[in-house]
Amino acid sequence: MAYQRHQRPQLSPRGTVLYADLVSEQPHDQPADVAEVKRRLADVGYLADEPAALVAYLAQRLGKPVLVEGPAGVGKTELAKAISRATGRELVRLQCYEGLDEAKALYEWNYRKQLLRIQVEGRTDSEAGDGDSWAAARDDIFSEEFLLSRPLLAAIASERPVVLLIDEIDKTDQEFEAMLLEVLAEFQISIPELGVIEARTRPVVALTSNNSRELTEALKRRCLYLWLDYPTVEREMEIVRLHAPELDEALARRLVEVVHMVRQLDLKKPPSIAESIDWARALLLLGAEDLDASVLERTMSIIVKHRSDIDLVAERVGVKLAGPQVEAEAAG
């Protein structure tokens, strides 16, 4: 199978051993079951639902990359970070953007250093035979020392297992996706001058996408798929209370309900989970005891960030919030 781990040292065409001598394969801290993954994620502050925990578990067991899709702000990136914290692995992050290329994602030759090296060479042994010095210089300047490793290479070459997060893969173009295939399927990178560098430890790879375009079949084929959606009221309650434990339970519930109401509206940017947490903390700071129309109006800018959205929320949600209070006043 293609997924076997390679134990033998990797030799470059010219026979130098890459990346120092190989550390013997450490036994992995593989989770025993899904519940354990879920518990560990919760310990580091990420409340995963069943599908998310299952996919995180499978990612570690099968060593396959996970493609996480979903609306903005549901904790896709956070999931990868949480896995890194939960497993104690280092997080290597590649933030994608339009025009991202190999030089920024994989590796780059440090040409300035190479130039310096050549110049130094030229000064010291200019008497030596031409052919020899060129071959020596070539072997020398295309070696590991002059290689700048970018996130993907860093993740592959790392001695300790890492979590590789490829964020917002949908922002790149399809050519870049194609380049990723080698990394994701074989966990190796071919550098023409050096040969193939293979991963010594199997990184956990998470790719996130905001769905701004359809990813290629080839990429999807190599990944496990996870769709993250906004959490239910109950789950979001738990999340908010985990991050703002001092917040009164009734108020937290009300807050989450309002956030859900706001998400129902067709907004330019619906509030994310992080923003509900921010809002909860803001309410704590303000010492608010209830979430009524006036509190909403003052603090709304924490969850809604567009002029037109603010108007819409004030119009639709503000009115609903005022309702019960007016009734209460009428009764009292």
Next chain:
Amino acid sequence: MSDPALPPGLAPRLVSFCDELRREGLAVGTSEILDAFAALRSVPWTEPADFREALAATVAKSQEDRRVFELLFDRFFFRAAETEAVARGISEQRRYDGGERLDIDALREAVRQAIADGSDGEMRDVARLAIAAFGRRGEGSGVVGVDVQRIRRTLGLQAQARPDADELVLDRDQIQRFERHLRRELERVLIERTRKLPPSRPLAELDRALPTSPAQDLAAVHRAVAQLKRRLATLGHEQRGRRRGAVVDVRRTMRTSLETGGVPLRLRYRPRRPRRPEIYVLCDVSTSVTSASVFFLSVLHALHDSFRKLRSFVFIERISEVTEIFERERDFRSSSERISREGGVADVSGYTDYGRVWLEFGGMISDELDPRSTVIVLGDARTNGREPHAEVFAEIAERAGRTFWLNPEPRLYWNYGDSVMAAYEPHVTAAFECWTTRHLEAFVNVVAGGVPAPDDR
């Protein structure tokens, strides 16, 4: 795949499940199936939830795929279990013989409670109870769909709770879940009675199609539109890299040839400029296409997000430009409200008058039409017996580079009754039947990518 952890019967079953997924258009390759096995080996696959999620994570690779997966998963494994039961001659003991003695109100309450609790086992039990109760009263029609609706009505299950009653409020999703249980139990009873399974059919087009009636969830339309938007965004890329219809750039070829001593060894091509279509969309919003017009308006909505140079018009008897409304209102709901309020397209009768629309459109726009522009008509071509003015339409189509007609009716109904599709069809570049996303995708491919139109499905 011989594996101690998985029972021998599972592999062929999974493969045939994947086969069924493929038939519904999911791209399930061998590598996905292998992944599925690997995944199932590492989870406690006897747990229904784990089994389903592990399978879904490995074979369903988009939200749309996931939806089809859910629909098929239930059906497939239900059928598999029933086939097995029929083969071995197992039938369930009728445990709910007390059905007829049950008070209908008590039953109704039990059902509501079960639905509100949302436990599948509970719901299945009350569904059986309900079926038993109704079976005794001889109300079964033998047709599953009819029975489901009949039982639902008798139980008084409605999405909106009557305001006076202090009953539990149930939302539509919950009721639909209960209906699924009802359907399944009815099917089970049917299978046990006839001792064979009804033939397996592909998912009804309707299950996957867009909800087109205005009463239905706008959210579902939105999902489909979002999908369309994604397709539009990727379309340009698929064409790239293929040297199709490339034109040799003589000047650059000559210049490159200087490197090789004037021999043009390497040809240089003129870069392919993506077509930036100038689109005019005319959308019929009359009553004869009521069911389709929500769909069409949402298509307009999506097109506006994706194309800069787009002008949209709505018409019934007269035509009116609504480009501005779409540009100003991002919200789909409010834009469709404003269109119905400010469009001003219904004159007296409210019946479509295609002839008049062409005359007006021609008068307004025809000077601006040029070979680079594309005209898209969304309508059923039902003129209500009025003069179709096909010659005016022909002129418009002549001026515009491309003209497409999207008809919300199946091709079978074209030219039937007052539909005059035949009068217009010769003048358009292509006419499509269009009432599902799939039809829409076929069409979008033509507009944005220049891919030849696929054969009719």
